[in-house]
Each structure stands twice: as structure tokens, then as C-alpha cells.
Amino acid sequence: RIAASYLIKHPDNLVEAGKALENRKVSSTVERMFPYAPALFETKETPNIGPENADVAVIEFFDYQCIYCMRVTPVVETVMNQSQGVKFFFKEFPIFAGTKPVSAMGAATGLHVYQTFGPDAYRKYHNNIMASAHTFATTQRNFQMDDFNLVVEKSGFNSTFSDKEKARYESVISSNMQLGEALGVTGTPGFIIMNMKKPTAES
Secondary structure (H helix, E strand, O other): OHHHHHHHHOHHHHHHHHHHHHHHHHHHHHHHHHHHHHHHOOOOOOOEEOOOOOOEEEEEEEOOOOHHHHHHHHHHHHHHHHOOOEEEEEEEOOOOOOOOHHHHHHHHHHHHHHHHHOHHHHHHHHHHHHHHHHHHHHOOOOOOHHHHHHHHHHOOOOOOOOHHHHHHHHHHHHHHHHHHHHHOOOOOOEEEEEEOOOOOOOO
């Protein structure tokens, strides 16, 4: 009763306590990500762009059929052009694969382009697919596989790969889905920004 009476008379203390609790929750969420840093910073299978000795990592979980991912792509591109000492990781996260074929094929082809042609080619592929898909979405047309294949071809790539490559890409995508689930990524785009050299709650 004494505590309740005090808080009624001094509500500012209750607000401050709420802020402190929220900060603790955020800190706890961030700290929960630390064990996953090696998977987030993985470079062999994950398309990534930026210096090897980067101070900061920006990790994006995305789907080529996500309208919000399409809209944010030019923003990410601008940030990439303006940022020094930042490494960008692109986690193929096709949450619409069950209903939209381009979702799954776009992810697999992205990994194929990265493995075969390198990061600059991947960046071109990624931006071209997102821009084309966004054009279709804004005109209320479905971005079908034929449309997707045409964009891939015009970009100078292909979406044809061996069964061994397909199995490899499916494994990477499956790992991404599990990683996203473990980190609480429930939709796209999902961004995580971390200090690469010393990932801590304070940094």
C-alpha cells in the first residue's frame, strides 16, 4: 500500500521504471543474437558486399516477392553507396515460396549468381529483380516466372543450374529460414545491424 501510494503521488518514477524495463528487454533481445554472429557474418554462402575488415554489419532477411523489400531496396542501395566500413549481408528468406514460385526461384538464382559471378553481379541481379517486381506490383500485375526469367536473361545471367547446385542452394535457404526463426524474424524485410569486430549490447 505504501509503494502504491508513493507511485500515485510520483507517477514520473513509474514512467522511468517502465523505460528501464523496456531497455532491459531490448538489451536481452540483442544479447540473444550474439551466439548467432558467426552465422550472420558467414561469407562463403551468403551474398555480401563491403570490405572484409568492416566495422559494422547490416544483415537483411528478404523475399523477392515482398512489396516492402522492393520499396526498401533503393534505400539500401543508397546507404551502400554512402557507407564506408560497412558490410552488407543478404539473407535469402523466401517466406512466400509456398504460394509464389518467383519467391523460391529468385532466392536460389540469387545464390547461383553470387557463387558463379561474384558480389557485383549479385548486386546487379538483386536490384534488377526487385525493381522489376516492384513495377509489376505497382501496376497490379503478377510477376510470373516468364517475367522473372526475362529479367534474369536481360541482366546477363541464367536460372539454370545442376541438381547438385540446387541442393546446395536449398540447404542455404533452409539454414537461413532456421536462423531467422531463431532470431525472431517474423516478416520481411528484417534488418539486423551489429558491430562486426566486437558485437555487444552497448555497440
